[in-house]
Amino acid sequence: DIQMTQSPSSLSASVGDRVTITCRASQSISTYLNWYQQKPGKAPKLLIYAASSLQSGVPSRFSGSGSGTDFTLTISSLQPEDFATYYCQQSYSNSWTFGQGTKVEIK
């Protein structure tokens, strides 16, 4: 199985801050990496697919980058509605795996 490791597990930030979340794969997954946002009691929402493609309707302050084993989700200017948990997910092999999540909290 391909293991996905996110860092940090949690972070505190203020509105307007630039936030970066990292996801590392245990082997190369090309750009088959997706990012989701989940708010309490809600289903996850797709933000970024194929490492850097912004899903329709998602604000442009969200961006993704990376290839191979190292990936990054960046929020350029954190907004109040962005406080949530973020998950990466690989779709390289026929056995998908998620990272353990990164909780973004209000400082």
Place this chain on the structure above:
Amino acid sequence: QLQLQESGPGLVKPSETLSLTCTVSGGSISSSSYFWGWIRQPPGKGLEWIGNIYYSGSTYYNPSLKSRVTISVDTSKNQFSLTLSSVTAADTAVYYCASDIAVAGTGYYFDYWGQGTLVTVSS
């Protein structure tokens, strides 16, 4: 746009079989672009992929659950289903169904999700 809705018992006894159905609306489950997936989330924990199915019946399962999981599809009802056998308290979770779109060169991603249904394993 697609809408997905999970249904099934909210309480299952230990050692019994968990069964859930996902009804798809707003599109055809026989679309060649989609797999259909199940994902679960234990209370307070992260997401775990359970498995996927294509409308033809082809399946992929999480190796850690493979011996207990069956995913099936009913194209006439635009539904797909999950069964998980020999459940224990560790299987208590919110279970989500989702559409897993395949786009050439980009891999797969879950673009539409059901609201999720909590299944508790308890006697």
